[in-house]
Amino acid sequence: MTDFILQTGATIGILGGGQLGRMLSVAASRLGFKTHIFEPGANPPAGDVAAQVTTAGYDDLGALTDFASAVDVITYEFENIPTEALNHLEKLRPIRPGREALRVSQDRITEKDFLRDLGLQTAPYMAVDTAEDLDRAIAAIGTPAILKTRRFGYDGKGQARLKSPADAANALADMAGAPAILEGFVDFSHEVSVIGARSASGQVSCFDPGENVHRDGILHTTTVPANLTASQRMDAVLLTANILNALEYVGVMGVELFVTPQGLIVNEIAPRVHNSGHWTQNGCVIDQFEQHIRAVAGWPLGDGTRHADVEMLNLIGDDMDKVPEISAEGNAALHLYGKAEVKAGRKMGHVNRIKKSAG
Amino acid sequence: MTDFILQTGATIGILGGGQLGRMLSVAASRLGFKTHIFEPGANPPAGDVAAQVTTAGYDDLGALTDFASAVDVITYEFENIPTEALNHLEKLRPIRPGREALRVSQDRITEKDFLRDLGLQTAPYMAVDTAEDLDRAIAAIGTPAILKTRRFGYDGKGQARLKSPADAANALADMAGAPAILEGFVDFSHEVSVIGARSASGQVSCFDPGENVHRDGILHTTTVPANLTASQRMDAVLLTANILNALEYVGVMGVELFVTPQGLIVNEIAPRVHNSGHWTQNGCVIDQFEQHIRAVAGWPLGDGTRHADVEMLNLIGDDMDKVPEISAEGNAALHLYGKAEVKAGRKMGHVNRIKKSAG
Incomplete structure (x- = not known):
C-alpha cells in the first residue's frame, strides 16, 4: 500500500452501515x-448521512468492484467481513486498517496467539473442535470457563458459560458445530478499554482509558477517568501502542483489558472504532471517529x-422511552442512531453525561 | 401552527444546501x-450528509409540493427565501422559525423599525429609493454612512460606503435600482454577537456572546469570551431574549451588536444558525446546530x-492551503465543508482553536 x-x-468507502458507520x-x-x-x-x-449507499451482499463481486471504483480508500465498521470480499477489494483500493489486523482479530485463537507472542497476558485458552477437545480443555483450564465460537462473535453472541464440567455437552451444542475456543475464567476487579490510534506515518495516540460495565453481555456504561493507578494507566496505553505497532496498524482500535492483581489481561481487540470510545465525542476536541478518519485519510x-x-x-431497546427525559437534562449529549x-438488545443510541471539566 | x-x-426539510444546512x-x-x-x-x-436532496428552483411549485410532502417540518439555512415559495410551503407543513421572523429580517427597514419598536438602539437609518431620497438621508444622517440594499444582502454584498456626500451617485448606482437604506456610521469599539434559541414551548437560552472581527466584509474570527463587562453581557443576552419572545420565535437566531459607550446597538438579526456561532461546536456540550434542530423538532x-x-x-478561499498545517495543531478542531x-471570498471551512477549559 x-x-x-x-x-x-475525496470519498471514503465504509463496509457496514450501522451506527459506527454512521458516526x-x-x-x-x-x-x-x-x-x-x-x-x-x-x-x-x-x-442517512452518506453521499452514496450500495445495498448488496459481500458475495456480489460486481457490486464490490463498482463500490471500490467509486471510492479512494476503504475502511470498515466491523471486523467480520468475509475473506473473499476483502481479497477482491484489496486488489482495487487500499484497505485501512490493513489485512493483518483483520486476520488476527477475526479468529480468537489467532488473536490470543498474537497477543501472547507480544508478551501480553490473556486468559488461558485452548482450541475446541470436538467433544474430546472440550474435555481436554476443561481438564487443563478448569471451570468456570467460557466456550466461544472462534469467529463472528459480538455482544455476547456465540458464547456459552460452563459453571462445571457437566455443562460441556450443552455448551458445545450452542456452538452449532463451529470451531470454538475455551477461555478460562479471569478473576478481575473491573474491565477497562483503551481506544488507540495509529497514523499512516506511524504516529500513535491513545485516548484516556475508560471503565466498562456490561449487562447481559452488552456494554452498559463507560466512565472516564477509569479506576486505575498511574502505573496501570501507563501499562494500558503502552501495551495498546505495542499492539498497534506490531500490526503496522492504520486507524483506531479498541483494546479491552481486565484489571487483576497480577496486572492487565487483554480480553480482546477490535480493529475499528469501539462502543467504549463513544465518550470521546463529548470529552475530547477530536473524537475516536475523526481520529479513525484522519488515519485512514493519511x-x-x-x-x-x-x-x-x-x-x-x-x-438499548426500550431505553428509548427515556429519551424525552434525558433530552431535558443539563450536561447531557444524546446520540441517536x-x-x-x-x-430488545438493539443499540438505539447513547448519552454522554458530562460530570465535570477535567481542565 | x-x-x-x-x-x-422523522424527517426535517431544510431550505438551502450550503455549509449551514450541512452542519x-x-x-x-x-x-x-x-x-x-x-x-x-x-x-x-x-x-453529502442528507438522506434526500431535491435539486430544483424556488419557483418550481411541484418540486416544493413533493418536498413538503416528504418531510415533517421545514426549516432553512438562509433568510432570503422567495415569499411565493414560503406561501406555498406553509400551506403544507409547519415552517420554523415562523413567517414573522422572515418578514422582519428580509427587509432592513422593517427589521430596524421592529427593533426600535422594542426599545432597542440601532444605527440611524432612512429608506432610499431615489437620488432625492439619498440626498435627504445624507442631510439627516451625515457621512460617513453605508448604503445597502433593503433585501438579499449577505457577507457585505449589496453595500456601498459613502465617505462624503460626493460618493452619493456612485453608491446609488451600486444598488442597481433596488430599494435601499442609508445607515449612519456607528462609532463602536468592537462587534459582538449573541446566538439565542427559543423552543416551541417558549424556553429561551443564549450562548455566551462572541466577539467578531471582519475582513473585507466577511467574518474573520469569533472569540469567546468576548470583551464585555458583566452588565454589557447581561444586556446582550436580555435584548436577544426580548427579540426572540417578541417574534414568538422557534429556533436559533444570530444577533449582531455594536459595543459603544452609549450601550449596545443592534446591527442586524439573522433568523438562522450563524457563522459567529460555529465556536459552539467545540465550546459547548450542545452546539447552535443541535439547539436549532431541537427547537424545530419541538x-x-x-x-x-x-x-x-x-x-x-x-x-476563506486560499486559506485552504493552511489545512495541512492546521490539521497537525494541538487543541484545534477543523470543520471543512x-x-x-x-x-476567492468563498467560505471553505473553519477551525475552532480551544484556548483553555472554562471549567
Whole structure:
C-alpha cells in the first residue's frame, strides 16, 4: 500500500452501515470528505448521512468492484467481513486498517496467539473442535470457563458459560458445530478499554482509558477517568501502542483489558472504532471517529486530550422511552442512531453525561 | 401552527444546501432525524450528509409540493427565501422559525423599525429609493454612512460606503435600482454577537456572546469570551431574549451588536444558525446546530453552557492551503465543508482553536 493523503472532496468507502458507520460518516464530513456505504441490509443508519449507499451482499463481486471504483480508500465498521470480499477489494483500493489486523482479530485463537507472542497476558485458552477437545480443555483450564465460537462473535453472541464440567455437552451444542475456543475464567476487579490510534506515518495516540460495565453481555456504561493507578494507566496505553505497532496498524482500535492483581489481561481487540470510545465525542476536541478518519485519510492524528469527566450510557431497546427525559437534562449529549424499529438488545443510541471539566 | 414533537426517524426539510444546512443535517442525525435538502444548485455541501436532496428552483411549485410532502417540518439555512415559495410551503407543513421572523429580517427597514419598536438602539437609518431620497438621508444622517440594499444582502454584498456626500451617485448606482437604506456610521469599539434559541414551548437560552472581527466584509474570527463587562453581557443576552419572545420565535437566531459607550446597538438579526456561532461546536456540550434542530423538532433546548475559551477562524478561499498545517495543531478542531472548488471570498471551512477549559 503506497502512501497517500486524501484531499477535501475525496470519498471514503465504509463496509457496514450501522451506527459506527454512521458516526464515521459524520466525522468524515467534518474533514470535507464524502462517504460511500456498502451494506447488505436495506436503509442502513449510516445511509442517512452518506453521499452514496450500495445495498448488496459481500458475495456480489460486481457490486464490490463498482463500490471500490467509486471510492479512494476503504475502511470498515466491523471486523467480520468475509475473506473473499476483502481479497477482491484489496486488489482495487487500499484497505485501512490493513489485512493483518483483520486476520488476527477475526479468529480468537489467532488473536490470543498474537497477543501472547507480544508478551501480553490473556486468559488461558485452548482450541475446541470436538467433544474430546472440550474435555481436554476443561481438564487443563478448569471451570468456570467460557466456550466461544472462534469467529463472528459480538455482544455476547456465540458464547456459552460452563459453571462445571457437566455443562460441556450443552455448551458445545450452542456452538452449532463451529470451531470454538475455551477461555478460562479471569478473576478481575473491573474491565477497562483503551481506544488507540495509529497514523499512516506511524504516529500513535491513545485516548484516556475508560471503565466498562456490561449487562447481559452488552456494554452498559463507560466512565472516564477509569479506576486505575498511574502505573496501570501507563501499562494500558503502552501495551495498546505495542499492539498497534506490531500490526503496522492504520486507524483506531479498541483494546479491552481486565484489571487483576497480577496486572492487565487483554480480553480482546477490535480493529475499528469501539462502543467504549463513544465518550470521546463529548470529552475530547477530536473524537475516536475523526481520529479513525484522519488515519485512514493519511492525515496526522488529532488532539485527543480528555477535557471532561464523562459517563457514556448505552440506550438499548426500550431505553428509548427515556429519551424525552434525558433530552431535558443539563450536561447531557444524546446520540441517536435513527433506527426505526426498537428491538430488545438493539443499540438505539447513547448519552454522554458530562460530570465535570477535567481542565 | 399546532404543537408537535418529532420522534426518532422523522424527517426535517431544510431550505438551502450550503455549509449551514450541512452542519444542521449532522446535528439532526445526532438526534435520530433524517434530513431532506431543497437547493437549486447542483451537488450542495449538505447533500453529502442528507438522506434526500431535491435539486430544483424556488419557483418550481411541484418540486416544493413533493418536498413538503416528504418531510415533517421545514426549516432553512438562509433568510432570503422567495415569499411565493414560503406561501406555498406553509400551506403544507409547519415552517420554523415562523413567517414573522422572515418578514422582519428580509427587509432592513422593517427589521430596524421592529427593533426600535422594542426599545432597542440601532444605527440611524432612512429608506432610499431615489437620488432625492439619498440626498435627504445624507442631510439627516451625515457621512460617513453605508448604503445597502433593503433585501438579499449577505457577507457585505449589496453595500456601498459613502465617505462624503460626493460618493452619493456612485453608491446609488451600486444598488442597481433596488430599494435601499442609508445607515449612519456607528462609532463602536468592537462587534459582538449573541446566538439565542427559543423552543416551541417558549424556553429561551443564549450562548455566551462572541466577539467578531471582519475582513473585507466577511467574518474573520469569533472569540469567546468576548470583551464585555458583566452588565454589557447581561444586556446582550436580555435584548436577544426580548427579540426572540417578541417574534414568538422557534429556533436559533444570530444577533449582531455594536459595543459603544452609549450601550449596545443592534446591527442586524439573522433568523438562522450563524457563522459567529460555529465556536459552539467545540465550546459547548450542545452546539447552535443541535439547539436549532431541537427547537424545530419541538424538543426542549439543550445545555449550551460554555466549557472552553475558543477562537473560531474562518477558512476563506486560499486559506485552504493552511489545512495541512492546521490539521497537525494541538487543541484545534477543523470543520471543512467539502466544497470542491476554491474561490476567492468563498467560505471553505473553519477551525475552532480551544484556548483553555472554562471549567
